[in-house]
Amino acid sequence: MSRAADRLRVVLNHLDRPGAVRASFTSGQNVSYHHPQALRYTFDTDLLSPEQRIAYEEDGFILIKNLVSEEDIDRFRAEFERICKREVKVPGLVVMRDVAIARSEFMPDQKAVSKLQDFQEDPELFRYCALPQILKYVECFTGPNIMAMHTMLINKPPDAGKKTSRHPMHQDLHYFPFRPADRIVCAWTAMERVTRQNGCLVVLPGSHRGALLEHDYPEWEGGVNKMYHGVRNYDPTHPRVHLEMEKGDTVFFHPILIHGSGMNQTPGFRKAISCHYASADCYYIDVQGTTQENIAKEVHELAEKKYGVDDSVTFAVRKTTGGHVRHLNFSCVFIVFFTVVRRIVYMYYLEQ
Numbered sequence: 401m402s403r404a405a406d407r408l409r410v411v412l413n414h415l416d417r418p419g420a421v422r423a424s425f426t427s428g429q430n431v432s433y434h435h436p437q438a439l440r441y442t443f444d445t446d447l448l449s450p451e452q453r454i455a456y457e458e459d460g461f462i463l464i465k466n467l468v469s470e471e472d473i474d475r476f477r478a479e480f481e482r483i484c485k486r487e488v489k490v491p492g493l494v495v496m497r498d499v500a501i502a503r504s505e506f507m508p509d510q511k512a513v514s515k516l517q518d519f520q521e522d523p524e525l526f527r528y529c530a531l532p533q534i535l536k537y538v539e540c541f542t543g544p545n546i547m548a549m550h551t552m553l554i555n556k557p558p559d560a561g562k563k564t565s566r567h568p569m570h571q572d573l574h575y576f577p578f579r580p581a582d583r584i585v586c587a588w589t590a591m592e593r594v595t596r597q598n599g600c601l602v603v604l605p606g607s608h609r610g611a612l613l614e615h616d617y618p619e620w621e622g623g624v625n626k627m628y629h630g631v632r633n634y635d636p637t638h639p640r641v642h643l644e645m646e647k648g649d650t651v652f653f654h655p656i657l658i659h660g661s662g663m664n665q666t667p668g669f670r671k672a673i674s675c676h677y678a679s680a681d682c683y684y685i686d687v688q689g690t691t692q693e694n695i696a697k698e699v700h701e702l703a704e705k706k707y708g709v710d711d712s713v714t715f716a717v718r719k720t721t722g723g724h725v726r727h728l729n730f731s732c733v734f735i736v737f738f739t740v741v742r743r744i745v746y747m748y749y750l751e752q
């Protein structure tokens with residue numbers, strides 16, 4: 401590490417401590433002085449370099465190259481295929497088809513599936529959420545007690561010509577009725593090379609420092625996928641970054657970061673696997689009267705239609721023991737099953 405980085409690390413360590421010594425003015429001073437703020441979005445765990453911490457603080461995301469092995473990704477891919485071929489049945493899994501596919505011709509096997517959500521009951525896919533190298537980074541944003549809240553395997557289909565493979569710009573916090581936002585982070589791993597051509601993630605750096613904004617369905621001619629709300633009234637001139645990534649690269653991002661993904665203009669399916677994590681200190685909020693009321697209403701309506709669940713929120717808690725996550729001071733990992741169709745809490749206690 402360079403001397404400058406070393407020095408920066410020392411300074412950051414000071415800033416991070418509660419009650420850190422701050423410069424103060426004497427009555428004789430008349431020059432303006434910029435007080436550095438303590439870092440808000442990251443913890444010092446000796447993993448992120450000072451430059452990386454500052455980058456996340458400023459941008460709201462950080463990309464780590466080559467974090468997940470080729471072998472693991474191939475295993476996730478094989479499990480995805482088994483699920484699509486219905487060789488394994490996973491309780492609680494939400495299987496989604498792209499609206500253009502769902503409403504047109506029959507597409508066999510995995511080609512029909514554009515996304516799996518809530519795969520926490522699939523031990524093979526859930527291995528992703530507990531990969532030590534991922535959790536070590538997650539800890540930098542959530543602190544040591546980590547809950548796995550929401551899982552997805554996204555199989556972005558080749559666009560059928562209606563641009564429905566796009567994911568509108570949004571903030572993930574819109575879907576989460578828990579807080580604080582700064583202790584939530586998404587890990588999103590490319591399962592193959594992702595480029596602008598096949599619809600990589602697009603982010604608005606720094607937008608995580610704003611508020612949770614109003615979301616609703618975008619007015620897209622070709623239709624839009626169920627519950628794919630887009631953020632309203634964001635600054636269209638805000639600089640955008642296209643996150644082109646190689647297989648195994650992983651981006652960690654804040655739930656208020658405005659992001660989306662483009663159309664898949666290739667004949668292949670673009671795959672990624674992701675998990676949203678939160679600190680075990682996070683708590684549920686009542687979204688009534690907030691911008692999240694519209695998505696909550698949709699969730700309830702869908703739950704009622706599909707499962708006959710009434711308007712009250714259902715939490716079912718299950719405890720399993722075992723599991724040991726190396727390197728981290730885990731007291732527990734909870735898996736919260738807040739999906740777009742149900743809100744059921746699954747808790748996995750991973751003992752030290």
Ligand SMILES: CCCC(=O)SCCNC(=O)CCNC(=O)[C@H](O)C(C)(C)COP(=O)(O)OP(=O)(O)OC[C@H]1O[C@@H](n2cnc3c(N)ncnc32)[C@H](O)[C@@H]1OP(=O)(O)O
Nearest residue numbers: 494495496497498499502503572575624625626627628740
């Ligand atoms: C941090 C999170 C960020 C995000 O992930 S944002 C995106 C959130 N949205 C989602 O996750 C949607 C999840 N998907 C689902 O809940 C389900 O797949 C979905 C869309 C409700 C369909 O489920 P099912 O009812 O089991 O499927 P089905 O094939 O029997 O279809 C029932 C009716 O829904 C329609 N449909 C299916 N997929 C759709 C789609 N992608 N978009 C819009 N409509 C869709 C389908 O045509 C059918 O309609 P109808 O009843 O025949 O009129």
Ligand SMILES: O=C(O)CCC(=O)C(=O)O
Nearest residue numbers: 554567572659660661672
């Ligand atoms: O993988 C993608 O295309 C977009 C994923 C995303 O933005 C999300 O699910 O929140």
